[in-house]
Amino acid sequence: MTLIRVEDIAKYEGQEATVRGxxxxxxxxxxxxxLLVRDGSGFVQCVAFKGDLEEHVFDQVMRLPQESAVVITGPVRADGRAPGIPGGYEISVKDIQIVQVADLDYPMSLKEHGVDFALDNRHFWIRFPSQWSILRVRATVMAAAREWLDSHGFIAMDTPILTPAAAEGTTTLFETEYFDEGKAYLAQTGQLYNEANIFAFGKVYCFGPTFRAEKSKTRRHLTEFWMLEPEIAFCDLDELMEIEEQLITHIVQRVLRDRQPELCALKRDTSKLEAIRPPFPRMSYDQAADYLIDLYQRETDPERKELLKFEWGMDFGAPHEVELTKLHDQPVFIYGYPTAVKAFYMEPWPGRPEVCKSVDLLAPEGYGEICGGSERISDYTLLLERIRKEGLPESAFKWYLELRKYGSVPHSGFGMGVERVTAWLCGIDHIRETIPFPRTIKRVYP
RNA sequence: UCCUCGCUAGCUCAAUUGGCAGAGCGGGCGGCUGUUAACCGCUAGGUUCGAGGUUCGAGUCCUCGGCGAGGAGCCA
Known part of the structure; x- marks a missing residue:
């Protein structure tokens, strides 16, 4: 008996195989x-004929409740009628071991479910082909990202999740007691620590959960999400964009190569992903603003006009991002945002202090921001000035400022949201399905 | 925080003008050798989110509350 994984089933055509699932x-x-059997690696149809099994066994198989655990052995056959992921093969049941007969009150029938019910039963929902496929793509996104960085001289350097006094307002931070030291906060980013790490390691990345207590209630926000943050010494904004497009391209290629059955199960139009290749178009904030202002002025529907309202100096809202992504079939870089709407540590544009060397990467098909990054301020005096202007506690930034005194160089970095990238690649419209157990403003269960 | 919508069987939903609370799926029993979220027959299954009000009569109308969704705002 050969124990196989369903994702490899094509290799075993004509042979006797065992699946556990x-x-x-x-x-x-x-x-x-x-029986449509899941084994974790795929879904395969197993066919039991009455004549092949003892009568009491066949009778038990015929009544086997959904989600029962089984070990099935029999010959693998190619059959175009067989459903599954990947489909096209089935196993004739010659022997079946029933490990557990599931209770009959399994809550998730295979018909449609409402969002709230599905999320209350997330611990079962992840067994569904759609959710299973999305989470397999997520795992590949994460693996591909690490793979590219690890093979391009980046060192994985984990940054703390428990962090001291807030770098910015505490309103969006989750707070916790920290022994006799007062309050600690769950990290919103590892960037500041990454900036310390590059002066030891040159090119680094951190990859972990980040926490934001924002009262956002949209399809693009979670309170706990995973962010990949590379940071690079001796790197300017142009070089940063090159790194981003290489990384994103590699992720797309890997998902296309390794997750074809999953994308197919999700009915994703992969031709849109196959077309992704660098260099990605680059558009300045000024150009984007001109385009959006023109769009706003020409809009006649009052409701849409309100949503598209725009003038130079504003940050983009979701509707603006959607409009900008419609311009290209590729992800698009928007660089040079107004300093006023971006973080304090971003390097000013030479000769234009009202603009900074920041760049966002917007995914096509209306998905919007998947990466946000910038060249960081490398000058001590300028950074100190910025920290004071923002009214930030200087003492908390002592170590961060000191980095500018000993070997400071131009450096850049960005953050990539794993859930947003996964949602884009899967073609789904809500990021809560791209993480095993989503945390939103209204949900911490299960 | 604001705007909009929703809450009826385990699930997804229906219920005309305020007039007997229903269907499909899921469960049970039975049938069928190619099903694809099978199909066919039978069957069990209800505190209509909660409190109060109007009415001969409320799932439906009114008031207050709760919960959720979509969007906006917010968002390194």
Whole structure:
């Protein structure tokens, strides 16, 4: 008996194989029972004929409840009628071991469910082909990102999740007691620590959960999400964009190569992803602003006009980002945002202090911002001035400022939101499905 | 915080003008050798989110509250 993984089933055509898994669906048809079995790596149809099994066994198979655990052995056959991920192959049940007969009150039937019910049952929902596929793509996004960085001289350098006094207002930070030291806060970014790390390691990245207590209630926000943050010494804004487009391209290629059955199960139009290749278009904030102002002025529908309202100096809202992504089939860089709407540590544009060397990467098809980054201020005096202007506590930034005194160089970095990238690649419209157990303003269960 | 919508069987939903609370799925029993979220027959299953009000009569109308969704704002 050869134990196989369903994702490799094509290799075993004509051979006897064993799969271990769970009954996702059962259809009985008189003397014939179809079991759609999940084994974690895929979904495969197993067919039991009454004549092949002892009568009491067949009878048990015919009544096997959804989600029962089984070990099935039999020959693998190619059959175009067989559903599954990947489909096209099925196993004839010659032997079946029933590890557990599931209770009959499994809450998630295979019909439609409302969002709230599905999320209350997230611990079961992840068994569904759609959710399973999305989370497999997520894992590949994460693996591909590490793979590219690790092979391009970046050192993985974890940054703390418990952090001291807030770098900015405490309103969006989750707070916790920290022994006798007062308050600690869950990290919103590892960037400041990454900036320390590059002066030891040159090119680094951190990759972990980040926490934002924003009262955002949209399809693009979670309170706990995973962010990849590379930071590079001796790197300006142009070089940063090159790194971003190389990384994103690699991720897209890997997902296309390794997650084809999952994308197919999600009915993703992969031709849109196959077309992604660097260099990505670059557009200045000024150009984007001109375009959006023109769009705003020409809009006649009052409701839409209100949403598209724009003037130079504003940050983009979701509707603006959507309009900008419609201009290209590729991800698009928007660089040179107004200093006033960006963070204090961004390097000013030479000769134009009202603009800074920041860049956002917007995914196509209306997905919007997937990466945000900038060249950082490398001059001590300028950074100190900025910290004071923002009214930030100087003492908390002592170590950060000191980095500018000993070997400071131009450096840049960015953050990539794993959930937003995954949502884009999967073609789904809400990022809560791209993380196993989403945390939103209204949900910390399960 | 604001705007809009929703809450009826385990799930997804229906219920005409205020007039007997229903269907599909899921569960049970039975049938069928190619099902694809199978199909067919039978069957069990209800505090209509909560409190109060109007009315002969409220799932439906009114008031207050709760919960959720979509969007906006917010958002390194």
């Amino acid at each position: 769970w009954v996702y669906n059962r259809t009985d048809k008189g003397k014939l029972v179809f």
